[in-house]
Amino acid sequence: MLIIGVYQIGKTFSVREFGKNFKSFVEINFVENQDAVEIFRTAKSSSDILLRLSAMTDTPLIKGETLMFFDEVQKCPEIVTAIKFLVEEGSYRYVLSGSLLGVELRDLRSVPVGYLEVKDMYPLDFEEFLICNNVSESIISHLKESFFDILTGLKAEDPTAKQTILLLSFSLGGFLLPTSCEVRSTGHPGKSCPS
Structure with a gap:
């Protein structure tokens, strides 16, 4: 192998x-x-x-x-x-x-x-990192909801939206950027991004 x-x-x-x-x-x-x-x-x-x-x-x-x-x-x-x-x-x-x-x-x-x-x-994503460090499922769910709330509140035409997403991504080590794409493109977590 x-x-x-x-x-x-x-x-x-x-x-x-x-x-x-x-x-x-x-x-x-x-x-x-x-x-x-x-x-x-x-x-x-x-x-x-x-x-x-x-x-x-x-x-x-x-x-x-x-x-x-x-x-x-x-x-x-x-x-x-x-x-x-x-x-x-x-x-x-x-x-x-x-x-x-x-x-x-x-x-x-x-x-x-x-x-x-x-x-x-591949490296751990942010959720896997939290699980490996024994963070409870309720805290993980709260973090996800908060993250999605921030992203869904951003308007695409807002000039600071990209900077806010980038700053949020950097603060989390870049681990949730694919999820932000999912929310931004579809409005729903778990939906795939368009190609």
């Missing part, structure tokens, strides 16, 4: 938590470990890669019980080709992760079909 998303949204944390389900967890970060990048550039086979990786880590590689996590894969595009052969070899499970900084992941989107599933990860 390849997890792609913007910087600092919890990709690495999520994989580390998932890794606790395995007897052995190996993490290779291609930004921090240039030697690992060289392994994938110069290795001749999957067994060569695994031999070199086992020499690089103190964690034992246990067949069928090890999760190998390759982080910051945008720094090692060769892994996309190699992962097919590693998966075929079958000894370990693999998760790859990369940030969408710049255009470095463009080539990683053409993954070997059947060997690597790509998942996009």
Whole structure:
């Protein structure tokens, strides 16, 4: 599996938590470990890669019980080709992760079909953030109603309407901007915005 998303949204944390389900967890970060990048550039086979990786880590590689996590894969595009052969070899499970900084992941989107599933990860929206921080449903409902009341009270021809929406969006971290589009375009939360 390849997890792609913007910087600092919890990709690495999520994989580390998932890794606790395995007897052995190996993490290779291609930004921090240039030697690992060289392994994938110069290795001749999957067994060569695994031999070199086992020499690089103190964690034992246990067949069928090890999760190998390759982080910051945008720094090692060769892994996309190699992962097919590693998966075929079958000894370990693999998760790859990369940030969408710049255009470095463009080539990683053409993954070997059947060997690597790509998942996009997104930051929490404001409501998810509140739920994760144990904010009660009644407070969340009140915040939503207040937000919608502000937006529905704005008139499109009002010259300060856009500034008010932008300021409101910034104060909430930009999380509710799609909802503001829904309310502005249809007058009803939950209705989709026109294209």
